[in-house]
Amino acid sequence: MILTNHLPALQVVVPLLVAPLVVLMRVRGLPWAVATTTSLVAFAIAVGLTNTVLDSYSVTYEMGSWRAPYGIELHVTSFSALLLLIVTAASTLTLVAGKQSIDTEIEHDRQPLFYAAWLLALAGFTGIVVTGDAFNIFVFMEIASLASYVLIAAGSDRRVLPAVFKYLIMGTIGATFYLIGVGLIYMMTGTLNLADMEARIHEVGELRPILVAAGFITLGLILKAAIFPLHAWLPLSYTYAPHIVTAFLAACSTKVALYVLLRFDFLVFQQNLPAHEVQFTVFLMPLAVLAILIASGVAVFERNLKGLLAYSSLAQVGYILLGASLVSVPGLTAGLMHMFNHALAKGTLFLAVACLGMRFTRLGLVNLSGVARQMPWTMAAFVLAGLSLIGVPGTAGFISKWMLISAALQEGALGVALVAVIVVSSLLAVVYIWRVIELAYFGDPTEASQLANEAPAWLLVGTWVAALMNIYFGIIPSFPLSLARESAASLLQHLP
Amino acid sequence: MELLGLYNYWAFAVVLMTGLYAVITKGNLIKKLIGLSIFQSAVFLLYITMNKVDGGTAPIVQKGVTDQVFSNPLPQVLILTAIVVGISTTALGLAIVVRIKESYGTIEEHEIQNLDRDS
Numbered sequence: 001m002i003l004t005n006h007l008p009a010l011q012v013v014v015p016l017l018v019a020p021l022v023v024l025m026r027v028r029g030l031p032w033a034v035a036t037t038t039s040l041v042a043f044a045i046a047v048g049l050t051n052t053v054l055d056s057y058s059v060t061y062e063m064g065s066w067r068a069p070y071g072i073e074l075h076v077t078s079f080s081a082l083l084l085l086i087v088t089a090a091s092t093l094t095l096v097a098g099k100q101s102i103d104t105e106i107e108h109d110r111q112p113l114f115y116a117a118w119l120l121a122l123a124g125f126t127g128i129v130v131t132g133d134a135f136n137i138f139v140f141m142e143i144a145s146l147a148s149y150v151l152i153a154a155g156s157d158r159r160v161l162p163a164v165f166k167y168l169i170m171g172t173i174g175a176t177f178y179l180i181g182v183g184l185i186y187m188m189t190g191t192l193n194l195a196d197m198e199a200r201i202h203e204v205g206e207l208r209p210i211l212v213a214a215g216f217i218t219l220g221l222i223l224k225a226a227i228f229p230l231h232a233w234l235p236l237s238y239t240y241a242p243h244i245v246t247a248f249l250a251a252c253s254t255k256v257a258l259y260v261l262l263r264f265d266f267l268v269f270q271q272n273l274p275a276h277e278v279q280f281t282v283f284l285m286p287l288a289v290l291a292i293l294i295a296s297g298v299a300v301f302e303r304n305l306k307g308l309l310a311y312s313s314l315a316q317v318g319y320i321l322l323g324a325s326l327v328s329v330p331g332l333t334a335g336l337m338h339m340f341n342h343a344l345a346k347g348t349l350f351l352a353v354a355c356l357g358m359r360f361t362r363l364g365l366v367n368l369s370g371v372a373r374q375m376p377w378t379m380a381a382f383v384l385a386g387l388s389l390i391g392v393p394g395t396a397g398f399i400s401k402w403m404l405i406s407a408a409l410q411e412g413a414l415g416v417a418l419v420a421v422i423v424v425s426s427l428l429a430v431v432y433i434w435r436v437i438e439l440a441y442f443g444d445p446t447e448a449s450q451l452a453n454e455a456p457a458w459l460l461v462g463t464w465v466a467a468l469m470n471i472y473f474g475i476i477p478s479f480p481l482s483l484a485r486e487s488a489a490s491l492l493q494h495l496p
Numbered sequence: 497m498e499l500l501g502l503y504n505y506w507a508f509a510v511v512l513m514t515g516l517y518a519v520i521t522k523g524n525l526i527k528k529l530i531g532l533s534i535f536q537s538a539v540f541l542l543y544i545t546m547n548k549v550d551g552g553t554a555p556i557v558q559k560g561v562t563d564q565v566f567s568n569p570l571p572q573v574l575i576l577t578a579i580v581v582g583i584s585t586t587a588l589g590l591a592i593v594v595r596i597k598e599s600y601g602t603i604e605e606h607e608i609q610n611l612d613r614d615s
Contacts, residue, residue, distance in 0.1 A: 135574055142581045146588055153592060158599040162608050165592050169519060172532055172585050179539050179578060180512075186571070187546045 004048065008061040008074040011045045011084065012127045012140075014038060019119035023112050032099050035115040039092040042122060046084040050483070053081045057486075060132070068132070069193035075132030079487035082336060082480065083129045083252075083259050086343045090251035091122050094351065097462020098244035101354040105242045106154055114154055118248075121147035125256050134182045134192045137260055138175060141224070144256070145171045148249060152241040160240035167233040170223055174230075177220030184213035185268075194268060201272040214269050214276075218283075221264070224257035227284075227321060228291035231314050238310035243357040246306060247350035251343040254317050258339070262324055262332075262491060271494035277327045285325040289421050291318030296428035300435070305356070305363045308432055309349055312389065315425060316342040322418065323404050326411060327495070332488035333481075334403035340480040341388070341396040344473060348385035348466040352378055355455035355463055360448055365436065370445030374452045377460055379440050381467040386433035388470040391426055395474040399481075401426065504545040512538035523605040525596065529589045536582040540575050547571035 003010075018038045025031045052059055053076060061074040076084075095118070106114050124144025128137050149171070153164045186192055188209050189200040201210055219230075226234040234254075238246050270276050295314035302308040316338065323335025353363065355378040360367055372379040388395035391402075405422055408415040454460065473480060515538060518531025552567035593603055600608050 135577075139577060139581065142585070146584055149588055149592070153595070159612055161592055161596045161599065162605075162612070165525060165589065165596065168585065168589050168592065169528060169532060173516070173519070173535065175581075176536055176539055180542065183539065183542050183546065183571075192574075 004052075006061070007045050007049050007052070008059055008076050008130050009063065011042060011049065011130055012123050014045070015042055015119040015126070016123040019116045019123065022116045022119060025112050028108060031112045031115040032095070032102070035119055036092070036095045036099075038119060039088065039095050039122060042126065043085075043088040043092045046081070046088040046126075049076050050081040050085060052076075053078050054482070057490075069191050069196035072136055073132040073193055073195070074130045075195065076130055077487065077490060078483050079259065079263070079336070079491065080129045082340065082483045082487060083256060084126060085483075086255060086340060087122070087125045087129065087252045090248055090343060090347055091118070093347070093462060093466060094244050094248045094251075097351060097459050097465075098247070098354060100456045100459055101244050101358060102242065104358060105156055105244075110154070114151070117147045117150040117154075120144075121151060121248075125252055128256050129259060132194050134185070134194055134197065136192075138179050138182060141175055141178070141257075141260075144253070145175065145224075148253060151245045151249070152237050154245065155240045155242050157240045159236070163233075163236035163240055167237045170230070170233045174220045174223030177216045177223070179220075181213040181215075181217035181220065184209045184216070188213075194263070197268050198271065201268065207273065210269075211273060214265075214273060217264050218261065221257050221261040222287070225254045225261060225317060225321075226257075226314060227287055227317060228294060228314060229287075231291070231295070234314060235307055235310040238313070239304055239307045243306075243350065243354035246310075247347055247354060250309070250313055250350050251347040254313070255320070255339045255343065258317070258320060258324075266491040267494070277495060281325050281327055284321055288318045288322035288325055289418070291315060292322065292421055292425045293428075296425045296432070299432045300428055302432070303364055303366070305365055305368065305436065306350075306353055308365070308436070309346065309353065312429065312432065313342075313346055315429075316346065316389075319401075319404060319422075322422075323400075323407065326407055327492070328407060328410065329485075329488050329492055330403065330407035330410065332492060333484045334400055334407050336484035336487055337403055337477070337480060338400035340484070341400045341470075341473065344396050344466065344470050345385050345388040348463060348470060349382060349389065351459070351463040351466055352382040352385065355381075355459055358455045358459065359452035362448075365439055367446060367448055368436070369439050369443030369449060371449040371452060372440040373445065374449060375454050378455050378463065379437075381460075381463045382440075383437060384467045385470055386437065388474065390429045390433060393474075394471065396470045396477070398474060399477045504541065508538050508542045508545065511541060525593045525603045525605065526590075528605075529586060529593065532589070533582065533586055536578070536585075540578060540582075543571040543575045543578070 015038050022031045022034055059076040062068060063072040121144050124140045124147055127140030131137055149164050149168050153160060185197060188204045189197055191197055191200055223230045238250060265280055292315050295311045299308050299311035302311055320335045320338045323331045323338060388397040391397040405419050408418040512535060515531045515535025519528050522528050522531060547568040549565055549567045552565045555566040555569045597603050600611055602608060
């Protein structure tokens with residue numbers, strides 16, 4: 001069928017075109033219905049693309065029939081398919097489940113704008129993932145970021161404003177660094193097409209500008225991916241954003257930046273810069289280890305539930321990066337699996353937070369004391385996802401941590417040290433998740449938690465669907481695993 | 497001499513760092529945004545510099561002229577997009593500053609931090 005040939009373009013174009021239409025919809029409930037349907041369509045397209053990719057390795061699409069490398073080329077690989085599924089599934093699930101939560105947090109007359117920004121963010125994230133053009137990535141990155149700022153700034157606490165301002169400044173600096181890097185590469189090679197860049201860079205005798213470009217691009221994307229020590233924008237933004245927005249962004253935004261980072265470093269730079277894989281490891285592995293240890297440590301002392309989970313997110317980004325910085329197929333596979341599994345676990349946790357947010361105005365840990373008696377289903381889902389975050393056998397989190405540990409052990413003495421880091425950080429995760437559980441189940445009920453009753457059924461159903469997916473992919477991980485394996489193999493094909 | 501001949505790139509580096517310096521050191525949120533705009537403008541300069549070809553003119557095909565040297569038009573197009581992105585970012589940033597002023601009554605970073613600490 002002709003339409004299926006255009007799936008890579010439709011993936012981005014559908015949410016992009018619906019977004020301005022949503023602004024005009026003034027009937028109560030309509031913007032939500034249209035945004036959710038669009039997100040569902042995007043998810044269906046992502047599933048369709050994944051099927052094609054699994055059959056035929058990769059899909060290319062020439063925008064407006066302009067031949068690559070002159071025109072913009074869309075390029076969907078198994079790696080992009082994995083990310084597309086994460087992004088569109090996270091968006092769809094949070095939208096379907098989160099209507100009531102959004103209704104309580106966003107006034108009715110601002111909702112059309114809110115949902116339009118949501119669709120723009122979705123279009124931006126999917127755009128970054130499908131495009132094969134370096135400048136196009138910059139444009140989509142900024143579309144996604146600007147929309148994310150708007151979504152986060154919709155939070156009701158005034159402290160969200162300085163937080164989002166900080167995010168805007170740091171996000172823009174990151175994107176501009178990326179742009180400088182792309183400019184330097186364009187200067188040397190005359191191409192913006194990533195596949196063409198791979199082929200052309202080694203024709204360039206003078207490698208200094210390429211080296212500088214690699215520095216700028218890596219640094220810019222590290223900022224966007226909130227890798228320690230450039231993570232300062234993330235915790236406060238996630239803490240004060242509307243709960244459903246946090247669930248959506250926590251599941252995908254940093255991972256999309258990591259996607260671009262891995263694609264550039266392993267496909268474009270790897271075969272062209274001497275000993276690039278060694279530099280990648282030397283530079284990024286310490287950052288990953290620091291992120292894992294410090295962020296987990298801070299999470300243990302955090303007093304706000306969302307802040308705690310945000311710091312835990314930083315640690316999880318560290319795991320993904322640690323897997324990648326091993327620069328081996330098992331390591332990268334583990335990292336990519338962790339992208340998928342962390343999106344599941346953290347998405348569920350933040351949906352459970354949204355459930356709590358329906359009944360509590362303040363989400364300090366002390367406020368939640370004794371809540372499990374009144375909201376048993378919410379807290380049970382929280383515990384389930386918490387176990388997955390810790391990496392208890394039988395949950396999705398276990399699979400990727402196990403793979404990460406076995407990949408690290410192949411690295412000899414260094415690997416043993418890394419395993420120690422992973423174990424220590426997992427124990428810290430036990431501590432911070434247990435703090436929440438202890439208070440919720442065994443703490444004395446506060447006035448607010450005595451008055452609380454179970455969250456609305458629909459939101460709860462969404463949370464439980466996400467929670468059960470943690471179990472499902474913990475027992476039958478073959479589907480994400482096959483995508484992750486194939487992606488890792490294709491990313492590392494240039495390794496000496 | 498060769499280094500001085502690359503003065504456009506020197507200008508790029510100086511403007512870039514001026515902007516970054518303002519973003520980092522200024523406590524006033526509007527000044528931070530001005531710094532951010534300067535920072536972004538530097539990149540425009542980088543792109544526009546690299547498209548220039550010695551003796552090149554605008555890439556317009558004329559009848560009968562076959563030996564004309566053209567400047568590269570692509571970076572100009574790219575930077576047009578980047579300028580639009582820069583304007584959107586500045587506009588959104590200013591909108592946030594307006595809301596900060598409305599809810600905090602100040603746009604000085606340290607005063608905002610003090611207000612947050614007290615609440």
